[in-house]
Amino acid sequence: MASIPTSEPKAVYYEAVGRRKTASARVRLHVVKDEAVTIDGVSIVKGGITVNGKPIETYFPGEIMKKMIAEPFRTTNTMSRFAVSIKTVGGGLNAQLAAAIHGISRALEKVDKEKFRPILKKRGFMTRDPRTRERRKANTGGKARRGKSSPKR
Numbered sequence: 001m002a003s004i005p006t007s008e009p010k011a012v013y014y015e016a017v018g019r020r021k022t023a024s025a026r027v028r029l030h031v032v033k034d035e036a037v038t039i040d041g042v043s044i045v046k047g048g049i050t051v052n053g054k055p056i057e058t059y060f061p062g063e064i065m066k067k068m069i070a071e072p073f074r075t076t077n078t079m080s081r082f083a084v085s086i087k088t089v090g091g092g093l094n095a096q097l098a099a100a101i102h103g104i105s106r107a108l109e110k111v112d113k114e115k116f117r118p119i120l121k122k123r124g125f126m127t128r129d130p131r132t133r134e135r136r137k138a139n140t141g142g143k144a145r146r147g148k149s150s151p152k153r
Contacts, residue, residue, distance in 0.1 A: 002153050014110045018103025021130045023091025027103035029082040029111070038120050047080035049102065052087060065097055072105045076116050102128055 013030040018078050030037050032046045034052060049069065051059040073079045086103065088096040105125035108116050122125050134144040141148045 014107045014108035016103050016105060018099040020098035021091050021095040021132050023099040025088040026102040027107050028085045029107045032083045036078035037083050044083040046083055049084040060097055069100055072108055075119055075123055076086035076108055084106050098129060101125060
């Protein structure tokens with residue numbers, strides 16, 4: 001009798017998308033049973049965060065950015081419960097950071113809606129910041145609202 005090859009069980013994770021301006025971040029909170037989990041060839045330890053395959057320290061430099069991205073976890077007391085992988089696209093570095101925070105908050109909401117949603121909503125993490133760049137209109141002098149200068153003589 002031939003043995004049936006058993007595949008490794010699928011990783012359990014919570015996924016959400018966060019957005020800010022033109023940046024979007026796809027966040028996955030992986031539930032880790034051991035100390036580390038391998039995602040896309042990158043090993044993430046419990047409580048660790050990778051952004052686009054790089055550690056958080058290299059992608060978002062500075063202590064302030066690191067504290068900002070950990071704030072939803074600190075608010076909900078889930079600091080070392082998940083291994084986090086984030087894929088960001090578009091916008092600048094600060095917009096990607098805000099999109100990642102929004103995505104983390106939305107993923108944490110899926111973990112326990114009754115418990116985490118009111119806390120995160122009160123802190124303002126669940127609100128998507130809709131402020132985008134205004135498009136340039138025709139017959140303006142190069143900017144969105146600037147009028148053309150007309151000569152007087």
